[in-house]
Amino acid sequence: xxxxxxxxxxxxxxxxxxxxxxxxxxxxxxxxxxADEGTDAEQPLFGxxxxxxxxxxxxxxxxxxxxxxxADQGAIVAEAAASIGLADSPPFTTxxxxxxxxxxxxxxxxxxxxxxxxxxxxxxxxxxxxxxGLILELDPGLAFGTGSHPTTRLCMEWLExxxxxxxxxxxxxxxxxxxxxxxxxxxxxxVAGVDIDPQAIESARENAARNHCVIDYYLPNxxxxxxxxxxxxxxxxxxxxxxxSSPLKVMAPMLSGRVAPGGALxxxxxxxxxxxxxxxxYAPFITLxxxxxxxxxxxxxxxxxxxxxxxxxxxxxx
Numbered sequence: 001x002x003x004x005x006x007x008x009x010x011x012x013x014x015x016x017x018x019x020x021x022x023x024x025x026x027x028x029x030x031x032x033x034x035a036d037e038g039t040d041a042e043q044p045l046f047g048x049x050x051x052x053x054x055x056x057x058x059x060x061x062x063x064x065x066x067x068x069x070x071a072d073q074g075a076i077v078a079e080a081a082a083s084i085g086l087a088d089s090p091p092f093t094t095x096x097x098x099x100x101x102x103x104x105x106x107x108x109x110x111x112x113x114x115x116x117x118x119x120x121x122x123x124x125x126x127x128x129x130x131x132x133g134l135i136l137e138l139d140p141g142l143a144f145g146t147g148s149h150p151t152t153r154l155c156m157e158w159l160e161x162x163x164x165x166x167x168x169x170x171x172x173x174x175x176x177x178x179x180x181x182x183x184x185x186x187x188x189x190x191v192a193g194v195d196i197d198p199q200a201i202e203s204a205r206e207n208a209a210r211n212h213c214v215i216d217y218y219l220p221n222x223x224x225x226x227x228x229x230x231x232x233x234x235x236x237x238x239x240x241x242x243x244x245s246s247p248l249k250v251m252a253p254m255l256s257g258r259v260a261p262g263g264a265l266x267x268x269x270x271x272x273x274x275x276x277x278x279x280x281x282y283a284p285f286i287t288l289x290x291x292x293x294x295x296x297x298x299x300x301x302x303x304x305x306x307x308x309x310x311x312x313x314x315x316x317x318x
Contacts, residue, residue, distance in 0.1 A: 003028065006065040006073050008092045009035050014084065015061035021080035027065040035062040066097065110140050113147045116160040119182065121147035124210075134160075134185050137210055138178060147178060151268040154292055154299035155242050156182050158266050164188055167237035170258055172251075173269075177204030177217060179240050184213040188238070193217045235260035241267050245274040249281040256285030259304040266291070267300045275300060 006027070010018055019030040035058065067073055078089040112129050113121040120133045128135045140146055147153060156179065165187040171180035174193030177200075184191045193215060195201055201217045208215045218226060239258050241248060248255075248267055259265045265286055270278050272290075275298045279288040288302040 002069050003097045004067050004069050004071070004073055005095045005097045006067055006077065006092050007095070008063045008065075008077065008090050010061055010063055010090055012059050012061055014086065015058070015063055017084045018080055018086075018090075019063050019065075021083045022063065022065045022076065024083065025076045025079040026071060027067050027076060027080075029066045031064050032058075033062045033064060034058040035060040069096070110146075115147055115153050116157040119147075119156055119160055121178070134182070136178065136181055136185070138176065138207055146176065150294040150297040151242050151270075151299070152178060154268050154294055154297065155179050155240055155266060158291060158299055158301060159183050159186060159238075159240070162238075162264065164238055168192075168260075169238045169240070170194070170236040172239060172241040172255060172258070173243040173247075174204050174217060175200050175242075177207050177215065179242065180204070180215050180217075181208060181211050181213045183238065183240075184208075184215055185211070190236075191215045192223070192236075194220055194223045196220060235263065237263045239263070239265050241265075242269050243267075244269045245271065245278050248278055252281045252285060256282060256304070259286065261305050263304050265302055265304065268297065270298050270300060272296055272298050 006022075008018065015032050019032050022030050041060070065076070067076060073092070073094055074089075077092050081089045110123045112123070112126050114129070115121065118130075118133045119136070120128055120130060121136045121138050122128050123139050124137055136147075138146060147156065159179065159182050163186050164183070166189040168190040169180065169183040169188045169192070171177070171183070171191070171193040174180055174195045175197075177193050180191050180193040191213075193201075193204055195204070195217070196219065198219060201219060204215075204217045208217070216226070235258055237260050239255060241251070241255055243251075248269065255265065255267075265282075265288070267278065267282075267288065272293055275290055279300060282288050282302070286302045286304050288300040291299045291301040293299075
């Protein structure tokens, strides 16, 4: 089977509306890309599942629609343009896409990701660039956490910089389970992950099995009644939560209460401008400081029982 790809370059103001209209007009799938990708004008927007980007599209956007090979692409574009009030149908180009090319094109978007000193996140269809590195085999999926977002990267770099052989680790809001797996591969002992999304828990369990990691993953209610005493009511040497600032503030008493005396708490999913208010929410329980900042996002960390704000450092994008 084959398809025809329709490519339209359009301004941000109309990109999202046009993509929706193309679906209504008969496109099989539609994506919006940065038309300036690879140039000095490239604009980074981050929007992994669970983390909405600040903008819905790029200033100079490229809308890519997949259509049936027998469809009238001109009619689809014209109908979509008219439905959103464009005076003229925008110019477009087409390209034939064969079945095997579609798979290849999809996979080509996901290359191995190098994080920190020695960590590699490698899709299953790639060879590991450094077989001696800490390798995580992880395919892109619906659960958040592939290593591409700055917040995931920050947490992974913190774990690599603070190896904790045989210590217990809790990954709260685990998504794909990537942070728990990093901790386990770095030598952690008892490792648990929690997420509110059943699909994320299923994905995390599959990823752990693929990477030969023994990790317990739970929905919150199951975590609270776990047969493991430490999981049900105890504390962990390291607690990491890569979520968003609002839920992190709400969960301050609970997450702080999961940290063992002398243990560490690491938070991300926090913009630099939100760091102070998140730290303030945790102040009654633990002193947090900015450990690192990357592309406007920060990782906060602190040690339970220490009143000194930890030192900060800057992480550079790789």
